[in-house]
Amino acid sequence: MTQRIYNFSAGPAVLPLPVLEEAQRDLVALPGVGMSVLEISHRSKAFDEIIQGCEADIRKLAAIPDNYHVLFLQGGASLQFSMVPMNLMPAGGKADYVSTGSWSKKAIKEAQKVGTVNVAASTEADGFKRVPTQDELKLDPEAAYVHIATNETIHGVEWKYDPEVGSVPLVADASSDIFGRPLNVAKYALIYAGAQKNLAPAGVTLVFIRDDMLARSPQGMHSMLDYNTHVKNKSLYNTPPVFTIYVMRLVMKWLIEQGGLEAAERRNKEKAGLLYDVIDASGFYRGHAQADCRSLMNVTFRLPSEDLEKQFVSEATKAGLDGLKGHRSVGGIRASIYNAFPIAGVESLIAFMKEFERTHG
Amino acid sequence: MTQRIYNFSAGPAVLPLPVLEEAQRDLVALPGVGMSVLEISHRSKAFDEIIQGCEADIRKLAAIPDNYHVLFLQGGASLQFSMVPMNLMPAGGKADYVSTGSWSKKAIKEAQKVGTVNVAASTEADGFKRVPTQDELKLDPEAAYVHIATNETIHGVEWKYDPEVGSVPLVADASSDIFGRPLNVAKYALIYAGAQKNLAPAGVTLVFIRDDMLARSPQGMHSMLDYNTHVKNKSLYNTPPVFTIYVMRLVMKWLIEQGGLEAAERRNKEKAGLLYDVIDASGFYRGHAQADCRSLMNVTFRLPSEDLEKQFVSEATKAGLDGLKGHRSVGGIRASIYNAFPIAGVESLIAFMKEFERTHG
Numbered sequence: 001m002t003q004r005i006y007n008f009s010a011g012p013a014v015l016p017l018p019v020l021e022e023a024q025r026d027l028v029a030l031p032g033v034g035m036s037v038l039e040i041s042h043r044s045k046a047f048d049e050i051i052q053g054c055e056a057d058i059r060k061l062a063a064i065p066d067n068y069h070v071l072f073l074q075g076g077a078s079l080q081f082s083m084v085p086m087n088l089m090p091a092g093g094k095a096d097y098v099s100t101g102s103w104s105k106k107a108i109k110e111a112q113k114v115g116t117v118n119v120a121a122s123t124e125a126d127g128f129k130r131v132p133t134q135d136e137l138k139l140d141p142e143a144a145y146v147h148i149a150t151n152e153t154i155h156g157v158e159w160k161y162d163p164e165v166g167s168v169p170l171v172a173d174a175s176s177d178i179f180g181r182p183l184n185v186a187k188y189a190l191i192y193a194g195a196q197k198n199l200a201p202a203g204v205t206l207v208f209i210r211d212d213m214l215a216r217s218p219q220g221m222h223s224m225l226d227y228n229t230h231v232k233n234k235s236l237y238n239t240p241p242v243f244t245i246y247v248m249r250l251v252m253k254w255l256i257e258q259g260g261l262e263a264a265e266r267r268n269k270e271k272a273g274l275l276y277d278v279i280d281a282s283g284f285y286r287g288h289a290q291a292d293c294r295s296l297m298n299v300t301f302r303l304p305s306e307d308l309e310k311q312f313v314s315e316a317t318k319a320g321l322d323g324l325k326g327h328r329s330v331g332g333i334r335a336s337i338y339n340a341f342p343i344a345g346v347e348s349l350i351a352f353m354k355e356f357e358r359t360h361g
Numbered sequence: 362m363t364q365r366i367y368n369f370s371a372g373p374a375v376l377p378l379p380v381l382e383e384a385q386r387d388l389v390a391l392p393g394v395g396m397s398v399l400e401i402s403h404r405s406k407a408f409d410e411i412i413q414g415c416e417a418d419i420r421k422l423a424a425i426p427d428n429y430h431v432l433f434l435q436g437g438a439s440l441q442f443s444m445v446p447m448n449l450m451p452a453g454g455k456a457d458y459v460s461t462g463s464w465s466k467k468a469i470k471e472a473q474k475v476g477t478v479n480v481a482a483s484t485e486a487d488g489f490k491r492v493p494t495q496d497e498l499k500l501d502p503e504a505a506y507v508h509i510a511t512n513e514t515i516h517g518v519e520w521k522y523d524p525e526v527g528s529v530p531l532v533a534d535a536s537s538d539i540f541g542r543p544l545n546v547a548k549y550a551l552i553y554a555g556a557q558k559n560l561a562p563a564g565v566t567l568v569f570i571r572d573d574m575l576a577r578s579p580q581g582m583h584s585m586l587d588y589n590t591h592v593k594n595k596s597l598y599n600t601p602p603v604f605t606i607y608v609m610r611l612v613m614k615w616l617i618e619q620g621g622l623e624a625a626e627r628r629n630k631e632k633a634g635l636l637y638d639v640i641d642a643s644g645f646y647r648g649h650a651q652a653d654c655r656s657l658m659n660v661t662f663r664l665p666s667e668d669l670e671k672q673f674v675s676e677a678t679k680a681g682l683d684g685l686k687g688h689r690s691v692g693g694i695r696a697s698i699y700n701a702f703p704i705a706g707v708e709s710l711i712a713f714m715k716e717f718e719r720t721h722g
Contacts, residue, residue: 005395009402012603020389020397027385028378034366034681036381038562038608041370041684074435074564075585078599082583113581196600201399203435203564203602220474222443224436238439239557241564241602242373247399320395323402 006345009323010153010298010336011176011197019250019340037246042239050246051235057252061260062183064208071207071227072235072245077175080192080205081107084171085114087217087227088190089144096120096143096168100159101128101152102329103173111147118143128155128330130290137163144216145169145189151177153197154327156300156334157293162187169213177297178206179255180339181265189213197297198338200248203241255339264339268296271337271346275299278350284357288330302332309333312356321349367706370684371514371659371697372537372558380611380701398607403600411607412596418613422621423544425569432568432588433596433606438536441553441566442468445532446475448578448588449551450505457481457504457529461520462489462513463690464534472508479504489516491651498524505577506530506550512538514558515688517661517695518654523548530574538658539567540616541700542626550574558658559699561609564602616700625700629657632698632707636660639711645718649691663693670694673717682710 007014023037030037033046040046055070064070073079084107089095093115097108099122111117118140121132131148139146146165151158153176162184163170169189178193185191189210196202207227214228223229229237255264276294279285279301288300303309309332313325326332335349368375384398391398394407401407416431425431434440445468450456454476458469460483472478479501482493492509500507507526512519514537523545524531530550539554546552550571557563568588575589584590590598616625637655640646640662649661664670670693674686687693696710 003395004390007396007400009400009405012400012402012600014400015397017389020399023399024385024388027388028381029365034364035368035683036376038381038384039368039370039373039375041373042563044370044684074437075440076435076599079436079585082585086583110583113583194600196603201602201604202403202600203605222447222471222474224440224443238437239373239555239563241562241605242557243562243604244564244602322396323405 005320005322006348007322008335008337008341008345008349010327010334011194012202013197013336013338014340015201015247016251016254016340019247019254022250023247038243040242042236042242047242050249051240054245054249054252057249057256058206061179061252061255062185064185067211068185068208069211069231071209071230072240073205073207073230074203074241076205077103077173077192077194078106080173080207081110082113083225083227084145084147084190084192085111086221086225088169088171088213089115090216091115091218093144094118094140094142096140096146098122098132098137098146098148098163099124100131100149100157101155102327103149103152103154103175104147107147107149107173115144120146128152128157129288130293131157131159134161134163139165139168141166141168143168145171147171147173149173151295151297153298153336154330155289156295156298157289158295158297160293169210177295179261179264180268180297182261195244195248197336200244200251203244204248251340265296267343268337268339271341271343272296272299274346274350275335275337278353282357284361285353288332297336297338299335299337300326300330300332306331308360311360315356316349316352319352321345321352366681366683367709368683369696369698369702369706369710371688371695372555373563374558374697374699375701376562376608377612377615377701380608380615383611384608399604401603403597403603408603411610412601415606415610415613418610418617419567422540422613422616423546425546428572429546429569430572430592432570432591433601434566434568434591435564435602437566438464438534438553438555439467441534441568442471443474444586444588445506445508445551445553446472447582447586449530449532449574450476451577452476452579454505455479455501455503457501457507459483459493459498459507459509459524460485461492461510461518462516463688464510464513464515464536465508468508468510468534476505481507489513489518490649491654492518492520495522495524500526500529502527502529504529506532508532508534510534512656512658514659514697515691516650517656517659518650519656519658521654530571538656540622540625541629541658543622556605556609558697561605561612564605565609612701626657628704629698629700632702632704633657633660635707635711636696636698639714643718645722646714649693658697658699660696660698661687661691661693667692669721672721676717677710677713680709680713682706682713
């Protein structure tokens with residue numbers, strides 16, 4: 001049995017052990033194929049089954065309506081920060097962006113290269129400890145779309161509601177909480193997510209795009225940057241990341257076996273709840289995010305001093321609890337506990353936190 | 362022992378068996394790390410060692426001069442078809458492209474979205490059976506750059522010389538023959554290659570860019586499309602395809618162990634030579650490419666009729682020789698025999714060809 005530690009990394013992140021074991025077993029030769037999945041052609045029957053099976057499972061998990069396309073792209077959410085405005089905002093147009101943390105800000109920066117960005121609300125003055133309420137959103141009814149990031153990995157804040165945006169299309173970067181809870185796809189015109197948190201290893205980006213959005217792409221776009229290219233070619237315009245999609249397929253199967261998104265949310269609420277309870281009961285640990293906006297995926301908290309935080313991370317690492325250092329822009333501790341993160345790891349962290357508080361508090 | 366067949370696919374393609382076995386052995390937990398390489402952070406020490414080790418091996422293999430940057434990107438050669446002109450051609454500028462097959466044509470199509478493309482030579486009228494001679498190149502000394510595809514996967518033709526282009530920067534798509542033979546990097550200002558043929562599984566693109574090219578990128582470019590972003594961030598601006606780079610690293614180690622690029626070329630010449638000899642000695646098989654432009658990587662040939670070609674592919678597949686069907690735009694048979702393709706597989710194909718000719722000729 002190979003020794004594994006607990007991986008609290010914000011992404012790339014932990015994958016389900018049965019998925020790793022199946023990928024390992026079949027790595028040299030896929031059963032019935034005689035080649036490694038690392039070697040098979042993206043035009044082969046074997047890969048057709050993988051990508052179509054993966055899409056079918058995704059559609060089933062998230063109840064994706066028929067008028068949405070499911071795309072498997074490359075370049076991460078970072079390339080989507082550009083592709084969304086390039087395709088959806090007419091040249092010199094305008095769009096509403098809600099700024100709730102580092103990732104929203106990166107999306108805004110790229111959108112400003114295409115047109116005018118109206119920041120419909122920002123919680124930056126509050127240190128990105130929360131998302132805005134519906135009342136705070138200053139929406140422009142003529143915006144090309146409204147953009148939100150459903151979960152901010154770095155600050156550990158998460159939208160607990162789908163904002164009402166009238167008839168303006170809603171676009172979401174759901175990279176860090178996709179499939180961690182049920183998703184109301186029909187509320188959104190486009191959802192994108194880098195896969196390396198809840199879906200798969202790094203190297204593939206999932207996009208759900210409503211059919212009517214495709215007509216917006218300007219003529220003469222570069223092929224790889226035009227959603228129409230990928231829709232028309234069913235994500236096979238050029239060679240996709242075959243292996244990464246194969247692992248995503250295994251993760252989707254695992255997620256269905258585990259009871260789907262409602263069950264995932266129950267488990268995630270339980271795991272996050274255990275941690276937030278310890279933080280709230282302690283005078284030593286202090287949560288970063290406002291209680292009603294706390295992420296189920298990224299639990300961010302501080303200790304009384306930066307020295308103690310350093311010591312915490314260093315001792316935790318020695319105890320086999322890896323990746324707990326918060327992002328430099330927020331500091332402190334961040335425990336990322338995505339779908340595949342086991343509750344036993346949360347319990348280990350809690351035991352460690354209690355002991356650390358006892359000896360250093 | 363898992364049953365493996367011979368994979369003649371044009372890409373994704375066969376990988377070295379020792380690489381697959383090492384990746385398999387360590388898939389659930391990387392030794393000394395306790396996490397799968399599918400799960401580790403791209404900001405971790407473990408990944409630093411992987412990507413830096415990979416770059417060091419690449420620099421060693423190809424003797425890359427110090428004034429070149431080595432980048433690990435996403436989006437395949439297809440995204441490079443756009444990034445090259447976006448970065449290297451001033452808006453409304455012009456560039457020279459040599460058209461030697463389907464991939465050159467795709468590169469030209471994207472470049473035309475940025476500026477004026479002068480087709481410096483085209484062998485399309487000859488059915489892309491050869492590359493042009495130096496004398497045929499109608500080069501514009503004021504072009505922003507000259508673009509070639511060093512090997513055309515579909516037609517099976519390969520440049521046997523580095524064209525002389527004076528002081529104009531030379532750019533190459535080397536996706537399908539990179540590291541199949543020694544590479545004179547200093548002759549080129551930029552070389553790019555999708556990894557899924559000779560380097561790694563699908564999902565990463567290698568770029569070598571000479572330092573002086575970076576100043577050409579226009580202000581205000583989208584971050585992910587600007588080479589400067591990736592140079593400044595050492596390919597870690599956003600999450601790279603961690604696992605794919607890890608496998609690339611294993612392949613580079615294997616290639617060095619096998620004696621480097623000169624030794625690879627010797628083996629490739631031997632493998633391709635065996636096949637071309639059978640084709641030339643036969644009145645039954647007919648090579649597609651002109652003899653002096655024949656690819657070492659993709660051996661393309663025809664049979665007397667399309668019916669016989671269908672039968673050939675179908676019987677070969679049953680005999681464990683997979684992926685031999687030529688691209689629909691050329692027809693016939695294509696045997697892709699990249700670095701990792703074993704000579705035993707070439708010998709099997711030859712035995713099959715001789716028997717097929719004997720029974721159907």
